[in-house]
Structures are given as structure tokens and as C-alpha cells.
Amino acid sequence: xxxxxxxxxxxxxxxxxxxxxxxxxxxxxxxxxxxxxxxxxxxxxxxxxxxxxxxxxxxxxxxxxxxxxxxxxxxxxxxxxxxxxxxxxxxxxxxxxxxxxxxxxxxxxxxxxxxxxxxxxxxxxxxxxxxxxxxxxxxxxxxxxxxxxxxxxxxxxxxxxxxxxxxxxxxxxxxxxxxxxxxxxxxxxxxxxxxxxxxxxxxxxxxxxxxxxxxxxxxxxxxxxxxxxxxxxxxxxxxxxxxxxxxxxxxxxxxxxxxxxxxxxxxxxxxxxxxxxxxxxxxxxxxxxxxxxxxxxxxxxxxxxxxxxxxxxxxxxxxxxxxxxxxxxxxxxxxxxxxxxxxxxxxxxxxxxxxxxxxxxxxxxxxxxxxxxxxxxxxxxxxxxxxxxxxxxxxxxxxxxxxxxxxxxxxxxxxxxxxxxxxxxxxxx
Numbered sequence: 001x002x003x004x005x006x007x008x009x010x011x012x013x014x015x016x017x018x019x020x021x022x023x024x025x026x027x028x029x030x031x032x033x034x035x036x037x038x039x040x041x042x043x044x045x046x047x048x049x050x051x052x053x054x055x056x057x058x059x060x061x062x063x064x065x066x067x068x069x070x071x072x073x074x075x076x077x078x079x080x081x082x083x084x085x086x087x088x089x090x091x092x093x094x095x096x097x098x099x100x101x102x103x104x105x106x107x108x109x110x111x112x113x114x115x116x117x118x119x120x121x122x123x124x125x126x127x128x129x130x131x132x133x134x135x136x137x138x139x140x141x142x143x144x145x146x147x148x149x150x151x152x153x154x155x156x157x158x159x160x161x162x163x164x165x166x167x168x169x170x171x172x173x174x175x176x177x178x179x180x181x182x183x184x185x186x187x188x189x190x191x192x193x194x195x196x197x198x199x200x201x202x203x204x205x206x207x208x209x210x211x212x213x214x215x216x217x218x219x220x221x222x223x224x225x226x227x228x229x230x231x232x233x234x235x236x237x238x239x240x241x242x243x244x245x246x247x248x249x250x251x252x253x254x255x256x257x258x259x260x261x262x263x264x265x266x267x268x269x270x271x272x273x274x275x276x277x278x279x280x281x282x283x284x285x286x287x288x289x290x291x292x293x294x295x296x297x298x299x300x301x302x303x304x305x306x307x308x309x310x311x312x313x314x315x316x317x318x319x320x321x322x323x324x325x326x327x328x329x330x331x332x333x334x335x336x337x338x339x340x341x342x343x344x345x346x347x348x349x350x351x352x353x354x355x356x357x358x359x360x361x362x363x364x365x366x367x368x369x370x371x372x373x374x375x376x377x378x379x380x381x382x383x384x385x386x387x388x389x390x391x392x393x394x395x396x397x398x399x400x401x402x403x404x405x406x407x408x409x410x411x412x413x414x415x416x417x418x419x420x421x422x423x424x425x426x427x428x429x
Contacts, residue, residue: 058087065096071158072132072192074102080109090115094127107131121173129167132160135191136298136330138263138285140242141169141181142217153317156304159327161191161294176224179217186210186253189294196374197292199257203374207292210255215244239268248289259289275344281319284335293373297334299363299381301326303420316391316402316422321361323387323406323420330378331365345394354400357391383409393426400424 053060065080080096087093094111111127134157167185174180190206197204221237242265250258263285271277285297301324302317316322319338338361345353365381389404406418 053081055084058083060084062096065098068154070154070160071156072103072160073100073105076100078107089118092123094125098131121171123171125167125169125171127165127167127169129163129165131163132192133163133294135159135161135193135294136296137300138261138297140215140217140244140263140265141183141213142179142215142242142244153300153302153320155314156302156326159193161189163190164188177219177222181213181215183213184211185213186255189292191294194375195293198372198374199290204256204292207256208254209248209257209295210252211246211248213244213246215242217242238270239266241266248295250290257290257292259287259291259295261285261287261291261295273344276342278339278341280340281338282335286333288332291332293330293376296367297331297365298327299324299329299331299334299336299365299385301328309416309419309421312420314422316404316420316424319361321363321385321387322389322402322404322422323418324363324385327376327378329363329365329381329385330367330373331381332367334363334365334381336361336363354395355393357393358388359391359402359404360386360388362386381410385410389420391424393424398426400426 048055048060049063052063054063055061060081060083061079062081065078068076070076076098078096078098080098082094083092091114092112094113095109097106097108099106107130109127109129109131111125111129113123113125116122116124136159165185165187167183169181169183171179171181187209188206189209195205197207218241219237220241221239223235223237242263244261244263246261246263248257248259249255263283265281265283267279267281269277269279287296300317300320302314302320302322303325304312304314305325306312319336321336339359341358343356343358345355347353363381363385367380370380385406386408387404387406389402391400391402393400395401400423402420402422402424404420404422406412406420412418
């Protein structure tokens, strides 16, 4: 009963926030109240929601925290967000509180920052996080806004590790096309599954890390223009490049391991005409040193380990491998290439324009010192993993269908196990 009250409270707060938006007023230079036009407010609200925020007077609710689902937490719900410029242009609070129904546990972040330089958008941030991370995932710290209304991979993830992380970071815009972020962090990590990292005969079921990260986001072909608020993107250009270096220091603040990681990603888009284009995403990473499984790489698998195609029926991701099973492969060095070709939508009716997308994905990887990772079984990608398929998007309310086939070196003996049929979900505000 307590769980349902918490869920109801979240949505009541969001509804109240909505009314605070729709009843807001602006003031003219003489202080008279002027009602903001409905069309202007609606357009701005849709833009904010498209970016993953629901704005109120001083606080923007982050929609990522409202409700999610995974195999470890079950339903995960809560509230979070960040203060906006009406609160302060020089200071911000960035925090959240969520609750997992299945593991009966709260997770949270307490964070904030202050602006050092307005022109270069230089901010100093500090945070304390007690939450979960997916084992084998590798995120770029420059990806500060990663939002989608529906994140299909989350539904089936079961390999998480708990972490309590204290961090400080500095973000700085060298030019409108080059953004940097540096982070120092101390983490206490405890896998939620049976796992030991065996290093020179000493087995670690939990461990401490002290890490330094530096990331660069370079978008050299963005067409930008200056306004009174600084540089804003007018048109996105391609390709885009992201580079990140991570260094873990052993014996610094009781850290257990010494390792380093280098991660790279580039995204390129080729427009063939107004409605047809091709997007390619190349990702690569390498970890060197005493690196536990929590900090290694998977290739973003999105297939459930169940017997039949219908039992594995779920929702396709964006750049995930749809026929690759969860926890099937891990690597300490890897690269993936995802190519999607979007065909011109079929103009069947005014509000019914499905779009065919042709998809090919390739992954290559390997791992040294596999025997160090105890109580887990996995393979490597040293022979090259290939899958291809199609999507038919926007069939009904943003939903569509996809079909993907696994072939090549990792083709499975049972033909049915190489096929993934799933929903797709695409919506544009």
C-alpha cells in the first residue's frame, strides 16, 4: 500500500507542476501582468518536454526519474530535476530521489554547482550519489542530457552493481564547438550478483576506486550563432566526435585497483534528400590494467535469454544489438559500428506515414585475463559479431515493428535463436 501511495504522490506533484505552468504570467517593462500566449507557452513546453524536462517556476522536473523498470528493481519511480535560471543564473541544485519496488530500496543524488564564467559556460559541480549502474556500460560524462520517452533496454537488464560515489567536476566550453568536462570521483562498489575479481590470489567481491576522467565533445560542423544568452546551435552538423580518458589510482584514498580506459565515439549523418538519410555510429574502447567486470564493456545487447521468439518479444533499442543476449559477451577492448538507412516515409494517408529503416550492426572485441572474473560466464567478440535487419516505424502512435537476424561467426545452431522480432517506438515533439 505504501508503494502505491508513493507512486500516486509523484504524479500528483507533476500535475500540480503543470497547473503552475499554465497559470504563469509575464511582466512588461512597467510591471503590468501580461498573459503569455497559449501557442508560445505550448511550443516552449513541448520543447522542454522533448529535452526531458517539465518546467515549473524555479525547478525543472527531470522526466527520466518518473518511472522505469528493470529486472533487479522492478518498477523504479521517483522525482528529480534541476533548478532553472529563475532560481539563479549562477547557482544550481541537481538532485533526485527514486525508489525500487522489487529491491525495496531508495536511491538518490544530492548535487549542485556554481558558474565560474558566463561566456565560456564554465561550471564547478559537486555531487553525492547512492544508486545502481549496469555492469559493462560505459557512459561519456559529456553526455549530460540523454533522454528518451521510453528506454527499452532497461526493461531486461539484470546485471547491476551498487555504487556510492562522491565527485567533483569542472565543465568548460573552449569554443561553441568544443566542450570539455573533467571529473574526480571516489566510489564504493558492490555487485548485486555473485562475482569475485581475483587479483594475485586476493578475491574482491566489493572494492573501492579513485578515478579521474577527462572528456572532450567536438562538433566541428555545427552551425552556431551568438545571442544575448551565449552561443546556441542553429543547425547540427556531422560528424560529431567524443573522446574520454579514465584513470583509476590504486592506494589513493584506499582505492584497490590501478587501470586506465580510453573511449571514443563518432556519429555521422548523410542526408540524401529531404526525407532520406543514413546515420552511422562508431564506438570503441580499451581498458588496460587491473579492471573488474563492472568497468569493462558489453556491446549493448538487448535480447532476453528465453526459449522462443515470442517469449523474447520486447522493444528494440536505438543502437543496441537486438539478437545479442544479455551478459553473453564482455570485452576489455571493443569496437562497434551501427549503420541505419532511413528510407523516405510512405505517404499512405495524412496521419499515417510509416518509415522503413535498414539496419546493420557489427561488433569486435576481446579480453585478457578472463580467469580473473569468477562466478560469471561469458564469451568474447574476437571473431566479429554481425546482425542485420529492418524497422518499420510509426505504424501506430509512434510504435512500429523490427526484425533482426544474427549471422556470421556467432550464428547459433538453433535457427530460431538467431531471430529477434520486436516493437519499435519513435515519437517526435
